Amino acid sequence: MASTRFIKDTGLTARMTLVMFLLGALFVALIVGLMYAFESLAVFIGIAGLGIAFYQWYNSDKMALRAMRAREVAPHEAPELHGMIDRLCAMADMPKPRVAISYTDMPNAFATGRSPNRSVVCVTTGVMDRLTAEELEGVLAHELSHVAHRDVLVMTVASSAGIIAGMVTRGAQFGGLGMMGRSRNSNSGGAAGLMIALLVSLVVYAISFLLIKLLSRYRELCADRSAAFLTQKPSALASALTKITGEIASIPTKDLRSAQSMNAFFIAPAISGASLKTLTSTHPSLEERLEQLAKVAAELGRPMDGGFPTP
Amino acid sequence: MGRRTPVRANLDALFALPTAAVTLQTAAGFNPTGVGSVCYRQAEGAAFAQTQTDVVALLDADDGPDVERSDDAFGFTWLLARHDPNDMAGLVTDLHAVNTTLEAQGFGPGLLCSLVAFTDAAGRRLGLVYLYKQGTFYPFVPLERQRRDNVVEIQIRDLVKNDLPVEPQLQRWMPVWGAPGL
Numbered sequence: 001m002a003s004t005r006f007i008k009d010t011g012l013t014a015r016m017t018l019v020m021f022l023l024g025a026l027f028v029a030l031i032v033g034l035m036y037a038f039e040s041l042a043v044f045i046g047i048a049g050l051g052i053a054f055y056q057w058y059n060s061d062k063m064a065l066r067a068m069r070a071r072e073v074a075p076h077e078a079p080e081l082h083g084m085i086d087r088l089c090a091m092a093d094m095p096k097p098r099v100a101i102s103y104t105d106m107p108n109a110f111a112t113g114r115s116p117n118r119s120v121v122c123v124t125t126g127v128m129d130r131l132t133a134e135e136l137e138g139v140l141a142h143e144l145s146h147v148a149h150r151d152v153l154v155m156t157v158a159s160s161a162g163i164i165a166g167m168v169t170r171g172a173q174f175g176g177l178g179m180m181g182r183s184r185n186s187n188s189g190g191a192a193g194l195m196i197a198l199l200v201s202l203v204v205y206a207i208s209f210l211l212i213k214l215l216s217r218y219r220e221l222c223a224d225r226s227a228a229f230l231t232q233k234p235s236a237l238a239s240a241l242t243k244i245t246g247e248i249a250s251i252p253t254k255d256l257r258s259a260q261s262m263n264a265f266f267i268a269p270a271i272s273g274a275s276l277k278t279l280t281s282t283h284p285s286l287e288e289r290l291e292q293l294a295k296v297a298a299e300l301g302r303p304m305d306g307g308f309p310t311p
Numbered sequence: 312m313g314r315r316t317p318v319r320a321n322l323d324a325l326f327a328l329p330t331a332a333v334t335l336q337t338a339a340g341f342n343p344t345g346v347g348s349v350c351y352r353q354a355e356g357a358a359f360a361q362t363q364t365d366v367v368a369l370l371d372a373d374d375g376p377d378v379e380r381s382d383d384a385f386g387f388t389w390l391l392a393r394h395d396p397n398d399m400a401g402l403v404t405d406l407h408a409v410n411t412t413l414e415a416q417g418f419g420p421g422l423l424c425s426l427v428a429f430t431d432a433a434g435r436r437l438g439l440v441y442l443y444k445q446g447t448f449y450p451f452v453p454l455e456r457q458r459r460d461n462v463v464e465i466q467i468r469d470l471v472k473n474d475l476p477v478e479p480q481l482q483r484w485m486p487v488w489g490a491p492g493l
Contacts, residue, residue, distance in 0.1 A: 087385055087485070090445075090483065091352070091444060092444070093444040096482065133385075133386065134386055137385075137386065229420060231352065232353065232354035232355065232420070232421045297355055300356045301359075
């Protein structure tokens with residue numbers, strides 16, 4: 001009896017699963033390659049890399065808030081914001097995250113944290129000034145669906161292969177790994193192993209860079225979809241995205257540069273002027289997002305059979 | 312969204328309200344005011360507008376007072392139904408009809424809560440709020456200047472917990488300031 005208008009986007013799910021599978025395969029390939037080159041040392045490099053990834057994920061809320069100079073706010077400090085999030089969480093049946101405000105004029109919002117129970121949603125004063133209540137709600141719903149889908153965890157796991165590959169590449173740059181190579185073999189064997197490791201790492205790093213960006217774009221589209229279905233107002237989110245994206249492009253780059261490390265978790269990327277945009281951006285293009293929201297609006301508007309008889 | 316298998320809303324739980332109302336009347340002196348409301352998010356598009364018109368027409372078909380519709384500051388819509396204070400069953404049937412119709416038309420995700428209002432001799436107001444997504448009830452007793460009487464709320468919870476499924480997590484006891492009918 002209970003039916004819903006929320007229809008799964010099978011194509012998007014399939015593409016996302018494929019990307020995640022490729023990232024996993026890449027991770028295995030990297031570890032196998034490293035084991036071939038360094039044998040026992042590979043395990044150590046792998047654990048260190050995973051340790052870094054784990055630390056980033058575990059402390060993601062604190063690190064992100066510090067990077068954005070954001071401050072957590074209590075319900076009496078921002079009653080409207082809290083009321084909005086209260087209602088969205090009741091509709092989505094999820095635990096309420098902490099709420100923070102970043103006092104910057106850059107219009108943006110992000111969500112982070114290691115689990116839905118330990119997460120924080122942050123909006124900038126810039127986004128609150130520019131958006132209407134309806135639009136702000138769409139943005140908050142987008143961030144809440146990142147929380148509910150555990151996107152911080154997904155992106156951290158996805159990027160662990162890249163982190164390890166980056167470590168090896170950088171280690172090789174400083175020659176540190178050359179000395180730790182195969183000590184029982186001759187010098188030439190160690191150098192060959194190092195070359196293989198460097199090559200594998202570079203390739204893995206490059207591929208995982210592109211795959212992570214692809215995965216990030218898919219997660220953004222998913223969050224847009226869920227937000228539109230949660231608020232039942234796809235057009236409010238669409239207009240918010242248009243406003244935010246337009247505003248960001250017109251703001252001087254000097255202010256934005258300091259925020260670059262946070263880009264993966266923003267609702268719209270804060271870098272203006274991009275080349276190779278389609279391959280390397282963390283967010284889908286505005287046109288793509290608006291087109292998807294229009295589809296959601298069509299699904300919401302279609303009449304359903306077997307319901308209430310029209311007089 | 313928050314969990315893998317969403318809780319199926321058990322709207323039949325609404326029909327336990329008349330029993331709870333008797334308990335409240337005898338044990339706490341809270342009498343039903345005959346007013347109840349359903350809070351939901353209006354979806355964009357013609358399909359929702361049509362559904363809403365149908366629901367209102369259905370509820371207005373009887374001789375009683377017409378359904379009142381209002382929008383709140385959070386962008387949610389409230390449908391308010393009035394009945395004779397003694398006709399709790401009729402009121403609950405109306406609320407149930409609104410919920411099931413929206414659900415059947417695929418707008419279940421837009422439902423937030425349903426509310427039945429009570430008042431006691433001292434003029435205190437009490438709302439029993441049904442959370443659609445959780446399928447549980449909680450009491451809400453507003454005071455002046457956006458404060459709520461938590462002591463009375465806890466007492467009410469202990470009174471009705473045998474009649475109704477009560478929301479165990481206190482942080483889900485969301486205030487609904489200015490809810491129509493309260």
